[in-house]
Amino acid sequence: MNGWTSAATVVLGGGLGAALWGVTTGPPRRRVVAQDLSTALACPGLLLLSQAYDRPSYVDLGLVLALLGPVGTLVFARLLADELAEDPPRAWGATWAVAGLGAAAVIALCLATGPGRAMVKLLVIGALLIGGNIVASRALSGGFRGCAVADALIVVALLLVAAAATAAVTTRDPVRQALVLAVLGVVLAVLFTVLQAPDVGLSQLAVGSALTPLLLMLTVRKVRRRGRDEEDGR
Numbered sequence: 001m002n003g004w005t006s007a008a009t010v011v012l013g014g015g016l017g018a019a020l021w022g023v024t025t026g027p028p029r030r031r032v033v034a035q036d037l038s039t040a041l042a043c044p045g046l047l048l049l050s051q052a053y054d055r056p057s058y059v060d061l062g063l064v065l066a067l068l069g070p071v072g073t074l075v076f077a078r079l080l081a082d083e084l085a086e087d088p089p090r091a092w093g094a095t096w097a098v099a100g101l102g103a104a105a106v107i108a109l110c111l112a113t114g115p116g117r118a119m120v121k122l123l124v125i126g127a128l129l130i131g132g133n134i135v136a137s138r139a140l141s142g143g144f145r146g147c148a149v150a151d152a153l154i155v156v157a158l159l160l161v162a163a164a165a166t167a168a169v170t171t172r173d174p175v176r177q178a179l180v181l182a183v184l185g186v187v188l189a190v191l192f193t194v195l196q197a198p199d200v201g202l203s204q205l206a207v208g209s210a211l212t213p214l215l216l217m218l219t220v221r222k223v224r225r226r227g228r229d230e231e232d233g234r
Contacts, residue, residue: 002052004048004049004051004052005048005049005052005053007048007105008045008048008049008052011041011044011045011048011101011105012041012042012045012049015037015038015041015045015098015101016038016041016042016045018034019034019035019037019038019041020034020038021034022034022037023035023038027087028080028083028084028087029084029087029088029089029090029140030089032073032076032077032080032084032089032140033089033091033094033137033140035072035073035076036069036070036073036076036133036136036137036140037091037094037095037098037133039065039068039069039070039072039073040069040098040099040102040129040133041098041101042065042069043062043065043066043069043102043125043129044062044101044102044105044106044129046058046059046061046062046065047059047062047105047106047109047122047125048105048109050062050109051109051112051113056118059118059121059122059125060179062125063121063124063125063128064183066125066128066129066132067128067132067160067163067187068160068186068187068190069132069133069136070132070133070135070136070156071153071156071157071160071190073136073139073140074135074136074139074153074156075153075193075194076140077136077139077140078153084140088140088141089137089140089141090141091137091140091141092137092141095133095134095137098133099129099130099133099134102126102129102130102133103126103130106122106123106125106126106129107126109122110122110123135156153194154191154194154195157187157190157191157194158191160187160190160191161184161187161188161191164180164183164184164187165184167180167183167184168180168181168184174216174220175217175220177216178213178216178217178220179213181208181209181212181213181216182208182209182210182213183209184208184209185204185205185207185208185209185210185212185213186205186208186209188201188204188208189201189202189204189205189208189209192204
């Protein structure tokens with residue numbers, strides 16, 4: 001077990017364990033704060049595991065979590081607005097502590113990887129993680145009320161759709177593009193749900209994030225297999 005594995009174990013075991021305790025006990029204000037912090041803790045844990053196991057794919061999981069985690073918290077803030085208005089959460093200390101932990105993990109990984117595309121991706125994840133955590137905590141504490149919460153949700157969902165669509169267009173490898181399309185389908189489903197169209201979101205989730213990427217992956221696999229068979233026949 002190296003230092004990266006030990007750090008990931010502490011973050012995931014201790015942080016998510018405390019978050020699980022907060023989600024299962026106490027008033028609603030503690031539960032929503034613990035849910036918000038659980039995603040903010042899982043993301044740096046995945047980043048540390050990517051370095052410990054030398055698995056760059058774990059960084060992609062962290063990116064998806066940094067994108068979708070705050071959106072889920074904003075949805076909870078919208079649905080539980082009445083309950084939270086009576087007893088609003090006050091957890092800015094925990095929010096800044098978790099944000100500092102995420103920043104420290106990103107900085108350490110940037111120093112370990114060195115300049116390059118991997119560092120740029122880590123910096124983007126760090127910005128999304130810290131910014132999203134602060135925005136979500138502000139929404140939970142009553143910083144956005146009424147229609148402002150809905151507006152914030154729509155703006156965040158639209159930005160996520162734009163980012164995922166841009167990534168899908170710029171990705172050249174068909175296999176990676178299928179994975180990006182799956183993420184785009186999930187983000188579009190979130191957007192439709194925020195716009196009060198959950199039935200459309202469910203259809204998008206089934207078709208856009210499951211069926212279409214699966215068909216694309218099967219097609220790529222068949223084409224590549226046929227190409228190998230033709231080469232062997234020669």
